[in-house]
């Protein structure tokens with residue numbers, strides 16, 4: 001396949017209504033793919049459908065296996081899947097709420113497994129699945145241990161499933177600090193200050209954009225042979 005075309009390919013993105021997932025859906029559409037975006041909020045999906053001509057949308061929470069199975073059941077055959085859904089869960093291990101900690105893992109890890117189980121029967125033994133880990137696998141932050149455990153487990157899930165699902169390829173992207181709506185809710189008014197501190201620290205001297213992470217996802221889809229891999233898009237943050 002030519003790297004710059006996804007013509008004739010059906011790409012499903014779980015967590016596609018904003019941020020990195022939406023950037024991936026937009027890029028895939030520009031490259032000629034048929035795109036399906038899945039997330040929880042119908043209103044957000046309807047807005048996106050008005051902006052991206054011809055995109056298909058479906059509502060499902062990926063932590064709910066039945067909802068994900070139902071959403072995938074209605075879809076035509078699938079070539080590639082990207083699981084972007086997930087969120088930052090903070091909290092000190094001795095002080096935080098156990099339900100929140102469980103949610104960090106339940107969503108990212110079990111949610112990814114739900115998507116894999118629903119998608120693979122529709123993939124005709126080829127194509128790719130890309131999961132999302134994160135910088136916290138290699139650079140855990142005090143006060144966000146649950147997120148670090150969840151990203152590490154998801155990256156390992158990609159490697160383990162690459163063996164089980166071959167020749168379907170399974171990879172993960174591991175974003176560093178990326179300017180998306182997720183940080184508006186987590187950092188609020190502190191966002192620009194924190195982003196400035198991170199930019200000063202990392203090798204590339206700026207944060208990644210959602211579009212730059214999307215390019216890595218599309219690259220993994222376009223490769224015929226990369227599998228069991230984790231691609232870091234982190235401005236060199238793991239090294240400093």
Ligand SMILES: NC(=O)c1ccc[n+]([C@@H]2O[C@H](COP(=O)([O-])OP(=O)(O)OC[C@H]3O[C@@H](n4cnc5c(N)ncnc54)[C@H](OP(=O)(O)O)[C@@H]3O)[C@@H](O)[C@H]2O)c1
Pocket residue numbers: 014015016017018019020021038039040041044060061062063084085086087088107111132133134135174175176177178179180181182183210
């Ligand atoms: N931004 C960063 O700096 C960064 C760094 C490392 C890793 N990551 C990871 O990269 C992924 C994308 O991040 P982002 O910054 O683009 O996040 P975002 O802006 O918050 O977007 C997350 C997307 O996932 C959907 N989603 C969230 N929970 C879901 C669920 N339970 N079921 C179905 N859809 C769900 C959201 O839509 P609804 O809320 O409408 O469902 C939204 O479309 C996440 O896994 C995040 O943890 C991000």
